[in-house]
Amino acid sequence: MPEESKGPESVSPPAEGAKAPAEAAAAKNPQVQPEAPQAATAAVKTPSPAAAPVASSEAKPAAAPVAKPAAPAAAAKPAVPAAAKPAAPPKPEGPKPEPWESELVTSLKQQYGSGIVEALRYMGQKYVTVDSSILPEILLRMRDAEGFDYCVDITAVHYPKREQQFDVVYVLYSFPHNERIRVKARIHDGEHVQSAVAIWPTADWLEREVFDMFGIVFEGHPGLKRILLPEDWKGHPLRKDYDILQQDKEWVQINLGIESGQ
Amino acid sequence: MSDSTKLDYLDLDVKDKTFLDTTEMVLNMGPQHPSTHGVLRVILKLDGEKVLGTECIIGYLHRGVEKIGENRTYTMFNPYTDRMDYVAAVSNGLGYCETVEKLLNVEAPARAQYIRVILTELCRISSHQVWLGTHALDIGALTPLFYAFRDREEILKIFEKYCGARLTTHAFRIGGCIYETYEGFEEDVKKFCTFFLPKLDEYEELLTTNRIWVTRTKNVGILKPEDCIALGVTGPVLRASGVKWDLRRAQPYECYKDLDFEIPTGVNGDTYDRYLVRVAEMRQSVRILQQAVDSIPAGPIMAKVPKVIKPPVGEVYHSIEAPKGELGYFIVSDGSTQPYRVRVRPPSFVNLQALDVMVRGMLVADVVAVIGTLDIVLGEVDR
Numbered sequence: 148m149p150e151e152s153k154g155p156e157s158v159s160p161p162a163e164g165a166k167a168p169a170e171a172a173a174a175k176n177p178q179v180q181p182e183a184p185q186a187a188t189a190a191v192k193t194p195s196p197a198a199a200p201v202a203s204s205e206a207k208p209a210a211a212p213v214a215k216p217a218a219p220a221a222a223a224k225p226a227v228p229a230a231a232k233p234a235a236p237p238k239p240e241g242p243k244p245e246p247w248e249s250e251l252v253t254s255l256k257q258q259y260g261s262g263i264v265e266a267l268r269y270m271g272q273k274y275v276t277v278d279s280s281i282l283p284e285i286l287l288r289m290r291d292a293e294g295f296d297y298c299v300d301i302t303a304v305h306y307p308k309r310e311q312q313f314d315v316v317y318v319l320y321s322f323p324h325n326e327r328i329r330v331k332a333r334i335h336d337g338e339h340v341q342s343a344v345a346i347w348p349t350a351d352w353l354e355r356e357v358f359d360m361f362g363i364v365f366e367g368h369p370g371l372k373r374i375l376l377p378e379d380w381k382g383h384p385l386r387k388d389y390d391i392l393q394q395d396k397e398w399v400q401i402n403l404g405i406e407s408g409q
Numbered sequence: 410m411s412d413s414t415k416l417d418y419l420d421l422d423v424k425d426k427t428f429l430d431t432t433e434m435v436l437n438m439g440p441q442h443p444s445t446h447g448v449l450r451v452i453l454k455l456d457g458e459k460v461l462g463t464e465c466i467i468g469y470l471h472r473g474v475e476k477i478g479e480n481r482t483y484t485m486f487n488p489y490t491d492r493m494d495y496v497a498a499v500s501n502g503l504g505y506c507e508t509v510e511k512l513l514n515v516e517a518p519a520r521a522q523y524i525r526v527i528l529t530e531l532c533r534i535s536s537h538q539v540w541l542g543t544h545a546l547d548i549g550a551l552t553p554l555f556y557a558f559r560d561r562e563e564i565l566k567i568f569e570k571y572c573g574a575r576l577t578t579h580a581f582r583i584g585g586c587i588y589e590t591y592e593g594f595e596e597d598v599k600k601f602c603t604f605f606l607p608k609l610d611e612y613e614e615l616l617t618t619n620r621i622w623v624t625r626t627k628n629v630g631i632l633k634p635e636d637c638i639a640l641g642v643t644g645p646v647l648r649a650s651g652v653k654w655d656l657r658r659a660q661p662y663e664c665y666k667d668l669d670f671e672i673p674t675g676v677n678g679d680t681y682d683r684y685l686v687r688v689a690e691m692r693q694s695v696r697i698l699q700q701a702v703d704s705i706p707a708g709p710i711m712a713k714v715p716k717v718i719k720p721p722v723g724e725v726y727h728s729i730e731a732p733k734g735e736l737g738y739f740i741v742s743d744g745s746t747q748p749y750r751v752r753v754r755p756p757s758f759v760n761l762q763a764l765d766v767m768v769r770g771m772l773v774a775d776v777v778a779v780i781g782t783l784d785i786v787l788g789e790v791d792r
Binding site: 242243244270297302318327329348351374377391 | 467468471473475476479480511512514638639640641642652654659660721723724725726728735737739741749750752754758759762791792
C-alpha cells in the first residue's frame with residue numbers, strides 16, 4: 148500500500164505499447180460513442196410520431212408516398228418506429244438543480260464564507276459542496292450540531308475533464324430529523340482528504356473502497372488498503388481513464404506470450 | 410461514538426513472535442467454509458478460545474458492478490442488480506428502478522406499486538427464510554433449514570409464474586412493471602399467506618424456546634444502539650438493538666404509506682433478539698401482503714417512460730428497506746443513455762463491518778453465530 152498511496156495514478160506497467168492506444172481511445176470518452184447513434188435516433192424519431200399515429204394527412208408534402216410515410220425512417224433505423232409516442236417531441240427541459248436556502252446554509256456561509264462552494268437542491272434532495280480543507284470540520288459539525296448522526300455512504304465521482312477531478316460524496320442521514328443531506332468536496336487528483344473514521348467508524352470500509360476504486364488517499368485512516376481488489380491490482384477501476392482491457396491484455400501477454408485478441 | 414466501535418487492524422506482520430511464549434494464535438476461517446455463507450475470509454486472532462480481534466478479507470466475488478453500470482444503458486443495467494443480493498433479487502431491482510424513476514421524475518402507477526410491494530414483501534420473506542435456515546444450520550439445528558427451504562419454494566413458484574424466473578427475477582422495469590399479474594395471482598398470494606402463518610409457528614416451535622438455541626444466541630454478539638448508528642448498521646440488526654427505524658415508514662416509497670404494519674424491535678441487541686425481530690418481520694410482511702392483495706387497484710402498470718431512457722443531468726440518492734437493511738443507489742446522470750456513475754450502498758457490506766465489534770471477547774463458535782445473524786450475502790458485499 149505505501150507505494151500505491153504516493154502515486155495513485157502510477158498505473159503505467161511495462162506493457163506500454165499495448166496500453167497507449169487503448170488509453171487514447173478511452174480518453175476519447177467512451178460515453179461519446181453510444182451517444183452518436185442516439186442522436187441519430189432522436190433525429191429520425193421526430194418525424195415518425197407525427198406521421199404514424201394520427202396525422203398521416205398532415206404529413207407534409209415532402210414525404211412523398213402517402214401510403215407509408217414511416218418507410219424511410221424504418222429503413223434507416225428499424226428499432227425506432229416502435230417508439231411512436233405522441234408525447235415525445237418537445238421534451239420539456241429537465242429540472243435543474245436550484246439553490247438551496249435554509250438556516251443551515253446561511254449559518255454555514257456566515258461561518259465559512261467562500262469555504263461553502265455551493266448549496267443546491269435537486270428533486271427535493273439537498274447537497275452542499277464545501278472546500279476540502281474545511282471538510283472534517285463540516286462533517287463534525289453535521290454530526291454534533293445538526294444531528295446527522297448516521298453516515299450512510301461515502302463515495303466518489305471522477306470528472307477527468309474538470310480541474311478538480313474528483314467529487315468525494317458523503318451521504319448523511321439524521322435520525323432525529325428524518326432528513327438526508329449530501330456533503331461534497333471537490334479535490335484534485337492526488338490530493339489527500341482527511342479521514343472521517345474518527346467521526347463515524349463506518350467510514351472505515353467505505354473509505355477503503357473509495358481508495359480502492361479511485362485512488363483517493365484518506366489521511367488518518369487506520370489501515371488504508373485495498374478492500375475489494377487484490378493487493379497487487381494495478382490502477383483504480385472506477386476512474387474514467389481506467390482501461391478495462393489493460394489488465395487482461397497484460398495477463399495474456401505475460402502468460403500466453405501472444406497479443407490479446409480483445 | 411463509544412470506544413468499543415473503534416476498529417483496530419490486526420497486527421499480522423510480527424514475524425519474530427513465536428507462539429511458545431504466548432497463547433495468542435491466528436486462525437484463518439474461510440474463504441471456503443460452510444459457515445461463512447459464501448466466500449468470506451475472516452482472520453481470527455485468538456487467545457485460546459477467546460477472540461481478540463478479527464479482520465475480514467472480502468472481494469472474492471467482486472464483479473465490478475458499478476463499473477459495468479457505467480458501460481451499460483439504464484435499462485441494460487437493471488438485470489445486473491439482481492446479481493448483487495441474489496437471495497433478494499426483487500428488492501435490488503426495486504431500488505434501482507425507483508432511483509432511475511426519481512431521476513426521470515416519474516412515478517410508477519398505483520397498480521404497479523402494489524404489484525411491486527407484493528413481490529418485494531414475498532422476497533423479504535424468502536430472504537429471511539434463507540437466513541433462518543442457514544443461520545440455524547450453523548448453530549447446529551438441522552431441521553429449520555429443510556422447513557424454511559420447503560416453504561420458500563411456494564414463493565419461488567409465485568415468482569416463476571409471474572416472471573419466469575425464480576431467483577434472478579428482473580421483475581420490474583423503470584417506470585413500473587412489464588408483466589401484468591397472471592390469472593390467479595391474488596389467490597396464490599392469499600393461499601401462501603394462509604399456508605405460511607402456521608409454518609412460521611412451526612419454525613418458532615423449533616427454535617424460540619429451544620434450550621440449545623437460546624443458550625447459543627442469548628447475549629451473543631451484542632450491539633448497542635449507539636454503536637449501530639456509529640457503524641452505519643441498518644435493517645433488522647439495527648431494529649433488534651431497539652432503534653425503531655424502517656425506511657418503509659421513515660421515508661415511505663411505493664404504496665407503503667397506505668399499508669398498516671408494525672416495526673418490530675428488540676431490546677438487547679443480541680443474536681436472539683435479531684432472530685425474534687426477523688421472525689416478527691415475516692409476520693408483518695404477511696400482514697402487508699394480505700392488505701395489498703385485497704386493495705390492489707386496476708389500471709396501467711407502466712408509467713409514460715421514453716423508450717430510450719435519458720435522464721436529465723443531475724444526481725440522486727435513493728434508498729429502500731431491503732431485507733438486509735438500507736439499500737441505496739446513488740446515480741449521477743450526464744444526460745446520456747448511460748449512467749455516469751452508479752454507486753450501490755449495500756447493506757451487507759456495511760453491516761459486516763460490525764462483525765469485529767460484535768465478536769470481541771466471544772468464543773470462536775460465536776463468530777459463526779454472529780456471521781449468521783448479520784445475514785450477509787457475499788454477492789452484495791463484494792458486488
